[in-house]
Amino acid sequence: xxxxxxxxxxxxxxxxxxxxxxxxxxxxxxxxxxxxxxxxxxxxxxxxxxxxxxxxxxxxxxxxxxxxxxxxxxxxxxxxxxxxxxxxxxxxxxxxxxxxxxxxxxxxxxxxxxxxxxxxxxxx
Amino acid sequence: xxxxxxxxxxxxxxxxxxxxxxxxxxxxxxxxxxxxxxxxxxxxxxxxxxxxxxxxxxxxxxxxxxxxxxxxxxxxxxxxxxxxxx
Numbered sequence: 001x002x003x004x005x006x007x008x009x010x011x012x013x014x015x016x017x018x019x020x021x022x023x024x025x026x027x028x029x030x031x032x033x034x035x036x037x038x039x040x041x042x043x044x045x046x047x048x049x050x051x052x053x054x055x056x057x058x059x060x061x062x063x064x065x066x067x068x069x070x071x072x073x074x075x076x077x078x079x080x081x082x083x084x085x086x087x088x089x090x091x092x093x094x095x096x097x098x099x100x101x102x103x104x105x106x107x108x109x110x111x112x113x114x115x116x117x118x119x120x121x122x123x124x
Numbered sequence: 125x126x127x128x129x130x131x132x133x134x135x136x137x138x139x140x141x142x143x144x145x146x147x148x149x150x151x152x153x154x155x156x157x158x159x160x161x162x163x164x165x166x167x168x169x170x171x172x173x174x175x176x177x178x179x180x181x182x183x184x185x186x187x188x189x190x191x192x193x194x195x196x197x198x199x200x201x202x203x204x205x206x207x208x209x210x
Contacts, residue, residue, distance in 0.1 A: 009127070009129040009130060009133075010129070012129070012133045013132060013133050013136075015133075015170070016133040016136040016137050016140075016170065017136055019136070019137065019140045019170065020137075020139055020140045020143075022140070023139070023140040023143035023144055023147075023163060023167075026143060026144065026147050026159070026160065026163060027143055027146060027147060032153060032155050032156060032159075035147075035156060035159055036159050039159050039160075039162070040159070040162070040163075043162075043163050043166045044166075046170075047166050047169060047170055050170045050173065050174075051170070054173045054174065054176075057130075057177060058177060066182070067182050067185075070185040070186070070189070071173075074169070074173075074185065074188060074189060074192070077189065077192055077193075078166070078169075081192070084196075084200075085162060085196055085199040085203075088199070088200060088203040088204075089155060089158060089159060089162075089199065089203050091203070091207070092155065092204075092206040092207045093153075093155040095207045095208070096153070096154075096206055098153055098155065
């Protein structure tokens with residue numbers, strides 16, 4: 001049983017390190033869009049790995065209260081809601097007309113709006 | 125020291141919260157602040173889980189679920205307000 005606890009602690013450490021790398025990218029990235037992308041994708045991975053680690057550490061006291069079921073509910077919840085909020089934030093930033101960074105060379109959404117494939121993302 | 129790896133993980137989580145606070149204060153636009161707030165919320169969900177593990181109480185996970193739901197609703201509403209539909 002001690003090996004499972006050690007495995008869970010290693011998972012928790014790797015997840016928290018991934019969250020730290022996500023926050024480091026949140027500081028160092030040059031643009032709003034890059035910050036949204038790196039701050040949401042790596043955060044999702046780090047949170048899921050951390051909760052897997054917590055569930056593996058807490059597998060000792062399975063009998064008292066249902067730890068692992070709640071951990072699975074939290075993982076499914078994060079996996080459903082985090083990409084949706086990232087997508088909505090990116091769309092709002094494009095509708096606000098925040099300029100892209102100087103390194104960016106491809107803007108597919110602008111081409112689609114010019115060729116009338118998509119409608120304008122602004123509602124007004 | 126029984127569980128020293130969990131405390132090292134808590135150290136990394138605190139560094140993550142500090143970086144989120146830096147971006148929340150300095151960010152030039154509104155979307156930067158919302159993204160920093162979202163990242164800090166995910167990190168504090170993990171912190172609540174670790175505290176529930178250390179203090180051996182499973183009732184704190186319900187607090188984490190409700191907190192994540194409220195944060196998701198807040199981000200959606202702020203994005204809708206920025207886009208001009210609210």
